Amino acid sequence: MDMEKPIRVVIVDDHQVFVDALAVRLADEPDFVVVGKAANTEQALDVLSTAPCDVVTLDLILGDEDGLALGREILRRWPQSGIVVVTGVEGGEQVLEAVQSGIRGWVSKTANIDSLTAALRGVARGETHIPAALLTNVLVSLSGQPQASVSEAEGIRSLTQRELDVLGCLVEGMSRNEIGELLHVSPNTVRTHVQSILHKLKVHSALAAVAIARRAGVQGTSAVHKRANAG
Incomplete structure (x- = not known):
């Protein structure tokens, strides 16, 4: 991605107040532009089909829908788009499942905006941004096999x-x-x-x-x- 161009972001979350607040906050950053918002799977896929983006912020719980399932579908259709999970879920096995699905970012909704923007920028560059407290367990799980197959x-x-x-x-x-x-x-x-x-x-x-x-x-x-x- 050309980092001289703004990072195009799509926000996927079913809490409208959070979506609007995040969009306003990202608008204050010169290197971000919000190109779409969605509250569920159908809206997200519709937005992404017409508004190519660099990063998607994705909540794990979208009403009664599975955010991780949506994340996998997004990466299947638009593999060039990075995904940052922004959620109130603690983590655990879902972090491992997210990483195995190709999701490269995970930020708690209790984190500050600087942590989120850092993750968005990093994932847009192709990096992985998982909190250290969660990353250790992920690496242990991924490395659980004693030697390479x-x-x-x-x-x-x-x-x-x-x-x-x-x-x-x-x-x-x-x-x-x-x-x-x-x-x-x-x-x-x-x-x-x-x-x-x-x-x-x-x-x-x-x-x-x-x-x-x-x-x-x-x-x-x-x-x-x-x-x-x-x-």
């Missing part, structure tokens, strides 16, 4: 050396900008490498790729630093 090992072997370097940086929790600085490439180039890694490993999120990397024993940034400095 045959298919996972084959996926790791299919990666180029540069892709392995990027994956090693992801294992260390580095952002796209930090990876770009270390490898002397642009953030957009890093994004391209990450997309290729996800495709080869047949996963939907960087967290899932990191879990596979840990099971496969992919080296972290120490080896990457040596190669980068040697270059």
Whole structure:
């Protein structure tokens, strides 16, 4: 995504007061533009079909509808759109399910606006923004298998050396900008490498790729630093 252009946001929540308040607050930020609002699945899909966006804010509970099911459908139809769950739900298994579905952001409705805008900007850049308190359990669950399966090992072997370097940086929790600085490439180039890694490993999120990397024993940034400095 061209970060010189405003980040296009669609807000999906069945609490109208929250939707209107968030839209007003985002309008105060020069790098955001709200291109649509929706209160349920039907409205959300209608809005997204006519208003392409970079990020969707999504509540998990939309009346009697399942927000995660909607999130999966959005990513199936518009995989270029990132999703940030904005919810009052505590988390637990739903965080893991969200990550496995390809959702990259999770913000509590009790968080401040700066936390939300940071998550929106990060997800728009292709990063994952999950609170540390929730992220640990997600990584433990994703890494629960003691070693890589045959298919996972084959996926790791299919990666180029540069892709392995990027994956090693992801294992260390580095952002796209930090990876770009270390490898002397642009953030957009890093994004391209990450997309290729996800495709080869047949996963939907960087967290899932990191879990596979840990099971496969992919080296972290120490080896990457040596190669980068040697270059």
